[in-house]
Amino acid sequence: MGRVVSQESESPSSPSPSTASSYSPRxxxxxxxxxxxxxxxxxxxxxxWQTIRHKLDELTASLVAIESCDSEQNPILSAILSGIMVCAGDCYDLARRCVDVSYSGKLLMQSDLDVLAARFDRHLGNLSGVCTAGVLSHGGFAIVVSRPGPSACRDDIRFYVRDLLTRLKIGDGEMKKQALVNLSSAVDEDERYGRVVVELGEIVPILVNLLDSPEIEIRDESARLVCSISNFDPHKPILIGAGVIAPLIRVLETGSESGKIMSTGCLIKLTQNSDNAWSVSAHGGVTSLLKLISAADSSPDIISPASAVLKNLLPVEEIKRFMIEEGAISTFIKLSRSPHEAVQITAVEFLQNIASGEEPVNQSVRAMIRILDPNSASSSSTKSRETALRAIENLCFQSRNCISQLTTFGFLDPLLYFLRNGEFSLKELSLKVACRLAGTSDEARKVMGDAGFTPEFVKFLDAKSPEVRVMAGQALLGMLTIPRNKKRFLHDDSSIKIILQLLDDGVAEEQVVEETNQHGNKKVLIQILMSLTASNSGRRKIAGSGYLKSIEKLAEADGSSDGKKLVKKLGAGRIRTLFNGIIWHS
Structure with missing residues (x-):
């Protein structure tokens, strides 16, 4: 003979209950x-059988207490009664086989009786739950209990949440879904509901189970509610204790787009704790997330949060190595070519964090330089390019070898292009990166000088921002320490004139102190001129420029040693020139 039927949807055996769609308590x-x-x-x-009779007596007593309730107006009660009737039919079938001794084996029958007792026990708990929650009434049943207003007391909130809990426990699919929607909305709008949800203790385990529901809408709404609960730090350990991570990962693998977004949103919050990162990895989360990210049909709305979860896992070195072995770098390099700005930025930030070792860094930097390429067929946004620039700066400027690789990869071309043509924010960031690069080594300054960066630094000496002026001045001073850069600069009369003009502006005695404080880079401009006077042609150009008197006034008013040295050097040069001219003519 067969085992006890466990599906509550089948028809009961004799004694035959009514075949009506809704059973009454009587x-x-x-x-x-x-x-x-x-x-x-x-x-x-x-x-x-004594145990089963005891449960039947308890169920009967509970039903007698609510006998006057109308099951047709109480959907929850109707669902409970239907389940009880199905279970009663299965119980009669087992009792008949025990009377006839027509069962196939003692062990099998004992197992069937244990299952039956557990089913009756569950129905008894459901019935007790609806009675305790107070959702049954003799005069009818509200399909949706109204949510209390903003000024509601704690008892009103608990009653509302308990009503929704009852629907989650024993309601049909539609009732469960509506309860999840209402509860999510309440938790999102008022944190008191979130606290009550956790305090009741029963809801979180139910939500975790519903994440594996075969009904997509119930699974999605459960993920949404779990995500809302995870917004509260004290509630995160409750979710973890209920075993939420494994079903969340299963939602990533088989859920709808909405469910996947909610699942990744929850995992982002949970993996802020490195202990939970291990749990995600142990349940196959790294592989699932990488597959989700690389799937052809994954939208930016899924890719960005899924990447954020992986980023949270990176601080755990063992998980980071596993990601690299699973091809995370190549996956995110492909994402860096996405036409979507958010995906590009996500990819760059992730590559910056995962790159470790020469080859991974080189692969990542090449991908970032492609984003910077102004001639790329898929042009990137300003924000994407700024993110790529910052990432390159963070990745490469700590290693001399990485810096030398930048020129090999063609980094200077887009950097110079955006220094000349970029939008304001991108141009300023390009200047910052270029100035820092110029300060790394003589080799970098040589290559940058050959590429044409020196005149661009001169243009920023008159910027509105004092920080930009000083930064450009320091970079230019460094560039001029390279002989071939200085030689090239001395042939550029317009650049020398700009420096002299900046020193001359506002040089009147009563304005000197104010202007010195305002421009802040007067000192570096004098140092640049001092560097140029090391060359005979440089001294001659400065001395014969017509700005010598202004320089002398500045040095006298400012009282700085650099200014006096410059005047002295230019004066000595002028005397030598005059002396040489006299000897020549004699």
């Missing part, structure tokens, strides 16, 4: 009473 009482009487004729497995 019908269930009659069936259970008849079943108790029939069970007394069973002579085998006496202890187990």
């Amino acid at each position: 019908q269930a009482i009659d069936v259970l009473s008849s079943l108790v009487s029939f069970s007394h004729s069973v002579k085998v497995f006496a202890v187990k």
Whole structure:
């Protein structure tokens, strides 16, 4: 003979309950009473049948207490009664086989009786739950209990949440879904509901189970509610304790787009704790997230949060190595070519964090330089390029070898282009990166001088921002320490004139102190001129420029040693020039 039917949707055996779509409490009482009487004729497995009769008596007593309730107006009660009737039919079938001794084996029958007792116990708990929650009424049943207003007391909130809990426990699919929607909305708008959800203790385990529901909408709404609960730090350990990570990862693998977004949103918050990062990895989360990110049909709305989860896992070195082995770098390099700005930025930030070792860094930097390429067929946004520039700066400027690789990879071309043509924010960031690069080594200054950076630094000497002026001046001073850069600069009369003009502006005695404080780079401009006077042609150009008197006034008013040295050097040069001219003519 077959085992006890566990699906509550099948028709019961005799004693035959009504075939109506909705059973009344009285019908269930009659069936259970008849079943108790029939069970007394069973002579085998006496202890187990005694347990079952005890549960039948408890169910009967509970039904008597609500006998006057109208099940047709109470969807929850109707669902409970239907389940009880199905279970009663299965119980009668087992009792008949025990009376006839027509079962196939003692162990099998004992197992069936244990399952049956557990089913009755569950129905008893459901019935007790709706009675305790107070959702049953003699005059009818509200399909949706109204949510309390903003000024509601704690008891009103608890009643509302308990009503929704009851629907989650024993309601049909539509009722469960509506309860999840209402509860999510309440938790999102008022944190008191989130606290009550956690305090009740029963809801979180139910939500975790519903994440594996075969109904997509229920699974999605469960993920949404779990994500809302995870917004509160004290609630995160409750979710972890209920085993939420494994089903969240299963949602990533089989859920809808909405469910995947909610699941990744929750995992972002949970993996802020490195202990939980291990749990995500142990349940196959790294592989699932990488597959999700690389899937052809994944949208930016999924890719960005999924990447954020992986980024949270990177601080754990073992997980980071596993990601690299699983091809995370190549996956994110492909993402860096995405036409979507958010995806590009996500990819660059992730590559910056995962790159470790020469080759991974080189691969990542090449991908970032492609984003910077102004001639690329898929032009990137300003924000994407700024992110790539910062990432390159963070990745490469700590290693001399990485810096030398930048020129090999063609980094200077887009850097110079945006220094000349970029939008304001991108141009300023390009200047910062270029100035820092110029300060790394003589080799970098040589290459940058050959590429044409020196005149660009001169243009920023008159910028509105004092920080930009000083930064450009320091970079230019460094560039001029390279002989071939200085030689090239001395042939550029317009650049020398700009420097002299900047020193001359506002040089009147009463304005000198104010202008010195305002420009802040007067000192570096004098140092640049001092560097140029090391060359005979440089001294001649400065001395014969017509700005010598202004320089002398500046040095006298400012009182700086650099200014006096410059005047002295230019004066000595002028005397030598005059002396040489006299000797020549004699």
